[in-house]
Amino acid sequence: MEFFFEVLIGGLLSGVMYSLVALGFVLIYKASGVFNFAQGAMVYFAALTFAGFVDMGAPLPVAFVGAFVSMIVLGILTERVVLRPLVNQPQITLFMATIGLAFFIEGLAQIVWGASTRRIDLGITDEPIPYILDRFNMVVSTFDLIAAVIAGALVAVLAAFFQYTKIGRALRAVADDHQAALSIGIPLQHIWAIIWTVAGFVALVAGMLWGARNGAQFALTFVALKALPVLILGGFTSILGAIVGGLIIGSTEKLAEVYIGPMVGGGIENWFPYVLALFFLLVRPEGLFGEKHIDRV
Amino acid sequence: MSARKIGEVILDLQNISLRFGGVKALTDISFNVREHEVRAIIGPNGAGKSSMLNVINGVYHPQEGTIIFRGEKRHEMEANAAAKAGFARTFQNIALFKGMSVLDNLMTGRNLKLKTNFLQQAIWWGPARREELENRQKVEEVIDFLEIEHIRKTPVGRLPYGLQKRVELGRALAAEPQILLLDEPMAGMNVEEKQDMCRFILDVNDQFGTTIVLIEHDMGVVMDISDRVVVLDYGKKIGDGTPDEVKNNPEVISAYLGTQH
Amino acid sequence: MLYRETGQFKTTYAADQQIFPIRQDRIAIGLLLAVAFLGVPLVADQYWLSAILIPFLIFALATLGLNILTGYAGQLSLGSAAFMAVGAFGAYNFILRLDMPIIPAFLLGGLCAATVGILFGLPSLRIKGFYLAVATLAAQFFVVWGLTKFGWFSNYSSSGVITAQDMEIFGFPIDSPVSKYLLTLTIVSLLALMAKNMVRSNTGRSWMAVRDMDVAAEVIGIPLMKTKLLAFAVSSFYCGVAGALAAYCYLGTVEPDYFTLDLSFKILFMVIVGGVGSILGSFFGAAFIILLPIFLNIVLHPLFGLFGIDISTAIVSNMELMIFGGLIIFFLAVEPHGLARLWQIGKEKLRIWPFPH
Structure with missing residues (x-):
């Protein structure tokens, strides 16, 4: 039983990472109706940039600011070059465009910073918490716990930002109806640039945390692929959904790997979330927290 | 009347x-x-x-x-x-197949009259071609009836609103409802x-x-x-x-x- | 005055419904086929055949498959490579275990892919758009995992590698690049013709109707389920045959890991660049995406050399990524119907040349 909880907690904590990446997706989807496949590439780009600045000798806060500025530039450029020409196109076209964007960002990141894995040291130890180890005989890493706290704080900040600021209100208006928002004088393009920047910020946090655990490496881009099932579970428009979905995917894939994996030769982590999401789609297409959509004729 | x-x-x-x-x-x-x-x-x-x-x-x-x-x-x-x-119908907000020509829209309206399967259609020569031509004949009658001969090969997305409405009626009529x-x-x-x-x-x-x-x-x-x-x-x-x-x-x-x- | 349809009056609907209603087009396609079947084998060297023309044809076929599903029936798929893998491993096992001749084995490999395609297409009945991407991604990861994990598929070779058996058709050995090229060309031409026939008849119109407006399609009597699943089946069949050809006529030995998500993306890019919803465009797209890296390799080194910069292969391949990505965005924004549309515009201009209108 202890083993079960250990796997479960490990899964939940890695689910936090999925949640963070999925959060970036939700932000952009809410504001512009774009399913941003490039979110993973953005995480990779952010992590590499941060690590790159650190390797050049910058202190952590400076590197953080530097990487954030890069993400702002990237967000604004994306709005200019990708979103603006494609406004009013079908969602599926925008989706394919973000696949192109993902390739572009991956290529760019590797040209600027090189393709080799860079280590990120945030000064947080990755060791079991002694108290929990003694008391419950379970291995829970300090690092994972801190990561979870940071993710939680980020979600709280974003929720408050959406709910209580003027920009947040504008964002919600845009999410509801582009045209109506435009007609009452909300500058759509600014809003998009802002939201992509915020998504870039989320990507940076995710990249730093994930990179500190496993190094800033190309595999980060695959994390984004996991975010898709996360969103299907949680609903594409719900911040809370992204968090819960991430936790569910994170924990079930670890549990499945440990308990079902040995029966079929292992390695099922790769596809299990998709199959789970698929079954979920058949039962509840709008996700746990998504809005139900009625087709009108 | x-x-x-x-x-x-x-x-x-x-x-x-x-x-x-x-x-x-x-x-x-x-x-x-x-x-x-x-x-x-x-x-x-x-x-x-x-x-x-x-x-x-x-x-x-x-x-x-x-x-x-x-x-x-x-x-x-x-x-x-x-x-x-x-039953055949038209919609309040035109529901034509925007990527297809007027002719194809009308032919699609007749889809229930076409009986060959996809393999026969892939081979084309024989039953599929015969059936296609027979139904083209019928569709052309509808085109004549609605006086839209001049636009039969035009993609419907490019047509003005009034004509689109007429084509949609044509698609419904093509089914001989x-x-x-x-x-x-x-x-x-x-x-x-x-x-x-x-x-x-x-x-x-x-x-x-x-x-x-x-x-x-x-x-x-x-x-x-x-x-x-x-x-x-x-x-x-x-x-x-x-x-x-x-x-x-x-x-x-x-x-x-x-x-x- | 070369490209004119003046004086070519059509007096029957049969004449109006030919694949190439304009005489000059018919002559051109005839010449192209003659060159492909007779001219190329005489002049092309081994590099051109094995490294460019054969993969071009194979990927054109896979692109055609994806185009049927995405371009015509409007269902996005990110799992084309998985269906290719099923075709390749299917054909391998039919030959290995049943000692089957290659052509039926390829076709049965395609049918296996079609079956898997239908299975993963089932969710399309409930979900649309990029939601469906998750179903095809599931196919992508699941299939590659299954082929790697279960040794039976690769006859228990290490890491799932299969090696193509020797091929022959009616006693003629298919072992030289020329013979492999001709085999590929024949199969691809026939399947392309069949695809063209499907999309210009009721099957294709039903696909496009479902793509353009599914509610209206249902109301005029098109069965959504059957139409979508047929698109999945036919599309996967084409990808499956392409996979079998890739294993037997192009690569020789192949492992499941060859058929990655990246390959699926590449095929999707071929569709976008070539032209969504165009048979001809599938060939353009495949040619473009295959030739681009070769072109970049030839051009970039000397280009940077001019400025005294020596660039590494890694940088070239990363620039390739950026250029691919940029092109996709460019085409989607500027010419969503891809090279096929540019070709069409070119032809229309030529028809009225030298006048502008």
């Missing part, structure tokens, strides 16, 4: 109720349609007219009620089954286009004996071309009868003009 004879009741709707979540779109509506007649459904915006058509050909499924079509009793229609039974459901066929048209459309509708009714159920806002048109009119308001039936009867029905007048208090 011509010598066409209005026949028996072929479609009978009984106590239809339709809800979307908590919103009641239709409440306990009953009316019938006779063979070969032009039956209009009128009512203010949001009265549930389009929902009514959607129930008739199975796009929406009512929670309560019975639909009797040609003596066959069912709780709800299925869109596919309705098409097979001879027994009952034609028209959802605001003249909305947004100028007088000339409306006259054309009226002529087409009456000709269809006259020449092919097609039964027509239509929704229209232009009262002049409705009173002119329909045999019987049913009036809906807030999802309830408030009037049913000949144009003259409906015109003088106090409830209908108050729904349209407001009640004096």
Whole structure:
């Protein structure tokens, strides 16, 4: 039983990472109706940039600011070059465009910073918490716990930002109806640039945390692929959904790997979330927290 | 009007109720349609007219009620089954296949008449080609009838609104329907286009004996071309009868003009 | 005055419904086929055949498959490579275990892919757009995992590698690049013709109707389920045959890991660049995406050399990523119907040349 909880907690904590990446997706989807496949590439780009600045000798806060500025530039450029020409196109076209964007960002990141894995040291130890180890005989890493706290704080900040600021209100208006928002004088393009920047910020946090655990490496881009099932579970428009979905995917894939994996030769982590999401789609297409959509004729 | 004879009741709707979540779109509506007649459904915006058509050909499924079509009793229609039974329709917001030419749209309208399978069609030579040519012939007749020869190869997305409406009628006609459901066929048209459309509708009714159920806002048109009119308001039936009867029905007048208090 | 349809009156619907209604087009396609079947084998060297023309044809076929599903039926798929893998491993097992001749084995490999395609296409009945991407991604990861994990598929070779058996057709050995090229060309031409026939008849119109407006399609009697699943089946069949050809005529030995998500993306890019919803465009797209890296390799080194910069292969391949990505965005924004549309515009201009209108 202890083993079960250990796997479960490990899964939940890695689910936090999925949640963070999925959060970036939700932000952009809410504001512009774009399913941003490039979110993973953005995480990779952010992590590499941060690590790159650190390797050049910058202190952590400076590197953080530097990487954030890069993400702002990237967000604004994306709005200019990708979103603006494609406004009013079908969602599926925008989706394919973000696949192109993902390739572009991956290529760019590797040209600027090189393709080799860079280590990120945030000064947080990755060791079991002694108290929990003694008391419950379970291995829970300090690092994972801190990561979870940071993710939680980020979600709280974003929720408050959406709910209580003027920009947040504008964002919600845009999410509801582009045209109506435009007609009452909300500058759509600014809003998009802002939201992509915020998504870039989320990507940076995710990249730093994930990179500190496993190094800033190309595999980060695959994390984004996991975010898709996360969103299907949680609903594409719900911040809370992204968090819960991430936790569910994170924990079930670890549990499945440990308990079902040995029966079929292992390695099922790769596809299990998709199959789970698929079954979920058949039962509840709008996700746990998504809005139900009625087709009108 | 011509010598066409209005026949028996072929479609009978009984106590239809339709809800979307908590919103009641239709409440306990009953009316019938006779063979070969032009039956209009009128009512203010949001009265549930389009929902009514959607129930008739199975796009929406009512929670309560019975639909009797040609003596066959069912709780709800299925869109596919309705098409097979001879229903065809047009939509309020044109629902053409935008990426395809006028000709292809009309040919698609005839899809139920094409019987070869995809393998025969992949081989093309033989039955598939023969069938394609026969149906092209029929479609060209519709094209002639609607006077749209000059645009047959044009992608429908490029056509002006009035012509798109006409092509959509063409797609419905290509199926050689027994009952034609028209959802605001003249909305947004100028007088000339409306006259054309009226002529087409009456000709269809006259020449092919097609039964027509239509929704229209232009009262002049409705009173002119329909045999019987049913009036809906807030999802309830408030009037049913000949144009003259409906015109003088106090409830209908108050729904349209407001009640004096 | 070369490209004119003046004076070519059509008096029957049969004449109007030919694949190439304009005489000059018919002559051109005839010449192209003659060159492909007779000219190329005489002049092309081994590099051109094995490294460019054969993969071009194979990927054109896979692109055609994806185009049927995405371009015509409007269902996005990110799992084309998985269906290719099923075709390749299917054909391998039919030959290995049943000692089957290669052509039936390829076709049965395609049918296996079609079956898997239908299975993963089932969710399309409930979900649309990029939601469907998750179903095809599931196919992508699941299939590659299954082929790697279960040794039976690769006859228990290490890491799932299969090696193509020797091929022959009616006693003629298919071992030289020329013979492999001709085999590929024949199969691809026939399947392309069949695809063209399907999309210009009721099957294709039903696909496009479902793509353009599914509610209206249902109302006029098109069965959504059957139409979508048929698109999945036919599309996966084409990808499956392409996979079998890739294993037997192009690569020789192949492992499941060859058929990655990246390959699926590449095929999707071929569709976008070539032209969504165009048979001809599939060939353009495949040619473009295959030739681009070769072109970049030839051009970039000397180009940077001019400025005295020596660039590494890694940088070239990363620039390739950026250029691919940029092109996709460019095409989607500027010419969503891809090279096929540009070709069409070119032809229309030529028809009225030298006048502008």
